[in-house]
Amino acid sequence: MSRLSRQPSERTIRPKLVSRLELARDGTLSGFVYDAQEPERRYSIEILLDGLVFSTTYADAFVPELAEQAHQASCGFAITIEPDLLRAARTLEARLANLGTPVGQSVNLESEGANRADLRKTCQLRWLGGLHFQGWIDSDSALFLEAIVDGEAVAQVNATAWTHVGEAAAHRNARAFDFHAPRRFADGRVHRVSLRREDGEPIPSTAVFVAFPDGLAGMIDALGGYGAERLRGQLYDQLIPASLPFSDYVNWCDRFPLPMPRASGLSLAVVVAGAPGAEQTLAALSIQTHESWTAGVIDGELLSVDSDALLEFLDSAASDSHHVVIAMAGVVLEPNALARIAAAFDAYPEAIALYGDLDFLAEDGRLWPLAFPAFDYERMLEQGYCAHLFAVRRDALLAGLETRPDNLYRLFNCLLDHAGPREDNILHLPGALATLPNLDRTYASRLLAAASQMHLDARAVSADVTPQQVNLFPAVRIGRAIPHQRVTVVIPTRDGLPLLRTCIDSIAPAVEFCRADILVVDNDSVDPKTIAYLAGLARRGVRTLRVEGPFNFARLNNHAAATLDSDVLCLLNNDIEASSKDWLEEMLTRLAEPDVGAVGALLTWPGGVVQHGGVVLGMNFAATHAFTDRFGDDPGFLDQLLVAHECSAVTAACLATRRRDYLAVGGMDESRFAIAFNDVDYCLRLRQAGKRIVFTPHAKLVHAESASRGRDDRADRRGRFEHELNLLRARWGEWLNEDPAYNPQLSRDGIPYSGLAWPPGPRAPRYNHLESARDVPLGF
Incomplete structure (x- = not known):
């Protein structure tokens, strides 16, 4: 054997x-x-x-x-x-x-x-795709570093910004940096990048990267004969996008010129509003490639409008023009600006108005892009961003002039006095139409405040409008009257007593001020102290609802919505801490507009760095928090942290929404998005139902993100997170590719608003709406 x-x-x-x-x-x-x-x-x-x-x-x-x-x-x-x-x-x-x-x-x-040594990371260097890199280093003071590619010093790197690193109690602020390697390294070869200090000491972090000129799809086109591989190249470019710094804007414009517009026989009337700077605008008109136009200057102060003079010009010199271009005096039009405007009206004859991106000339003579979103009603009210140069159909302008507008902001928003905020017939033209001159922002803010007040009065919307801090643009704050309604703050929790106690105590003043209620949704807490605390909440008028089973954030909120009979739900994480009593009122005043489906707040880490400044779609073909490289008092790109504006989505860590809207779209998708992206998916379904999503920086809270349940990139959670991300991509792929609230010329890697897309996305005229979502059957 x-x-x-x-x-x-x-x-x-x-x-x-x-x-x-x-x-x-x-x-x-x-x-x-x-x-x-x-x-x-x-x-x-x-x-x-x-x-x-x-x-x-x-x-x-x-x-x-x-x-x-x-x-x-x-x-x-x-x-x-x-x-x-x-x-x-x-x-x-x-x-x-x-x-x-x-x-x-x-x-x-x-x-x-x-207690011994600490082996925590002290720095990080990340490749974001293309030639774009990002990272951080522990330091109390600003650092100036040198980027090394394959042993060659190629760029100076300033670690002067801030970011937030660490987990739970070890959260800390660190110096952040962001840089691009020179374009000669976009050669399709593998390179290694590292950093060193000014004194030559190496930074212990490296990255390996590969970049292709104009993206892999562009390189395949240039080589020719590989048409079958273009789809693979497009997927690579989508998942590993590339970008260039804003400081390279002029060279970027030369490399990626705007498409030539189709020739048009449309006759345009051009109105130059104001005397100061009118000569510059007229000089730019003399070299326009579009031939059929008539221009007139309406004398007056900067930004002012004389309605009688404008009507006289339209009736006489411009009687045969069916479309009118309104330009602030001093605006310098690009040579093809009128041609692009005429071609857009030819392609979209139903459009009542359009506006385009602008450039800004700094005092040192450098040009910077003012890259706008598709039409944003809330931002129009608080910033007037689209009123310095726009075009309008003649019949719509004549109807608006009956309100006797006296400045450009009122001339633009009077077009919406009867149409309402969800006006789908206002076009945005990506790519600069002109260069914007300097203006007195404080003076402009007063004009904007008066114009927005008159517009809201015309719509019978009770509101107070007050000028605010200014930076690049004028700024006002809209405070709409809040209707009488029942509001409940919904807080899911599982143990984590210190977080929950801080959250409830900190929001109590705002809850009391708004006469709201609190519902704590307990998901199988077992800690005796937490259970005792929950039992005692009834004495404070706080309701509790116990929901058993595995943690599923979407399901917990769905149970709460089904149980309550409130008019408004304010979804709130248990690791939120409020520092004022006006944040809830501010969110409710945005929700006072019937077409607003959800409102989000500005959330910062405990150290003051922004954790959530709205959600931008399409970054690395996913969904990303904006402005996480800024402090909470930073104005943000084009002052977006100074004014309320629309986003495609906001985080449910602090989100106000009507219960009837929540139920109408089926609440959160607890089957597909149990933990991650349920808020993004919910907001997108609201948008598909015709609702606007508004982010307001005037509501500001502190969020220790993931302090209660940990981070999604932990080893034991990565699979689930990737699965939910893939579902988001499958359902909302077209939205992720072309976010109407984001400009196609801006980078799609790393942090939003941090650079220029290389190459840019589609720059055709666009409305503020997109295609329908795809149905993804369960199990796929």
């Missing part, structure tokens, strides 16, 4: 681990682990307190002390543990998930020597 014996195989050989584990004074547990025989392998780590697993993480962070060992440097991890948990436990240890192999030495929490 032969005897069989089991021989050891490579799969049963235990890894030869090199590891370390340290606990810092701030509760950060950090360490590294790698296999000396397979240094490129990465591990999932389980963290245990007194032998019980309470957290998992993934060891792929950069470890400075291992920087010279190329295959082993990115094998670190760091998590922050609540002080209460550390005080209640005796031992802290880490091990490889599913294998049980210890990582480093366990920590005796009862020993004074437990």
Whole structure:
């Protein structure tokens, strides 16, 4: 009889681990682990307190002390543990998930020597696609770094901005940087980039990248004969987009000129409003490529309009013109501006008005892009962004002139006195039509305030309009009267008592001021202190609703909406903290417009860096928070953090919506978007139903994002997150590709509004609406 014996195989050989584990004074547990025989392998780590697993993480962070060992440097991890948990436990240890192999030495929490070195990441360098890079470095002061590509110094990098890094209690502000490698490296070859300080000391972080001239699809076209591969190139460009810095705008315009407009026989009347600067505008008219036009100057102050003089001009010199171009005196038109306007009206004869992007000439003579969204009613009211140069159909202008407008802002918004805010017949032309001159923004703000007040009065909307802080543009704040309604703030939670208590206590003044209610949706809390706290909330007039089962953010909110009979729901995360009592009132005043479906707030990290400034679609073919590279008091790109404006979506960490609208679109999709993107999907379905989504920076709160449930990029959650992202792409792919609230000339990598798209997206005239969503059956 032969005897069989089991021989050891490579799969049963235990890894030869090199590891370390340290606990810092701030509760950060950090360490590294790698296999000396397979240094490129990465591990999932389980963290245990007194032998019980309470957290998992993934060891792929950069470890400075291992920087010279190329295959082993990115094998670190760091998590922050609540002080209460550390005080209640005796031992802290880490091990490889599913294998049980210890990582480093366990920590005796009862020993004074437990607090040792801190192995947290001190810097990060990320490739965003194309030639665009982003990162951060721990530093209290601004740093000036040097970018090195393949050993060659190629660019100066200023780490002068701010960002937010870390997790939970270890959140901290760090110096942020953003730069582009020179265009000569867009050659389709693999390159390595690194950084060093001014004194030559290397920064322990590197990135590998590959970029193609004008994108891979463009390179395939240039080579020719590879038509079958173009789809692959388009997908690559979509998932790994490229960009250039705003400072390269003039060269970018030369590289990507606007398409030539079709010839048009349309006769245009051109009205130059105001005397100061009129000569500049007339000089630009003399070199227009469009031939059929008649111009007149309406004397007066800057931005002023004489309705009688305008009517006289239309009746006499411009009697045969069916479309009228209105330009602020001093605007310098591009040579093809009138040709583009005429071609747009030919292609969209139903359009009542249009406006285009502009350029801004800085004092040092450099040109910067003023890249606008498709028509944004809320931003028009608070910024008047589209009124400095626009074109309008003659019949619509004559109807508007019956209101006797006396400035450009009123001349534009009078077109909407009877049409309402969801006017779909206003076109936006991406790409600069002209260069905007300097203007007195404070004076312009007073004119805008009066114009917006008159327009709202004409619509019978009760509101107060007040001038605000200005930067590039005028700015006002609209405060609409809030109708009598029942409002409930809905807060899902699971344990996390310190967060929940802070949230409820901080929002209490706003809730009381608005006579709102609070409903806490408890999802299987087990902590005795949390259960006792929830039981005592009834004495404070706070309702609770228990929903059992796995955490599903969409399902918790759906249960709340089905239970309540309120008019308005304010969805709120339990890691939100309010610092004023007017944030809820501000959101409700935006929701006072019947066509507004959801309202979002400006959320910052505890350190003041923006966490949510609205959602932009299409960044890396996904959905991204805007302005996360700014502090909360920054004006933002084109002053968008100074005025309310429309977005395609806002975060449900703080979102106000009508309950009837919520139920009408089926609430949140708890089957497809249990955790991530349920708010984006909900907002897009509201938009598809004809509703506007408004973001207001006038409502400002603090959000310790993911403090209650952890981050979505954890190893044990990445699969679920990627699945929900793929579902978002499948359902809303066209919206992700062409966000009407974002300009196609702006970058689609990294943080929104941080650069120029390379190449730009489609720059055809566009309305503020898109195609319908695709149906994605469950299981796909």
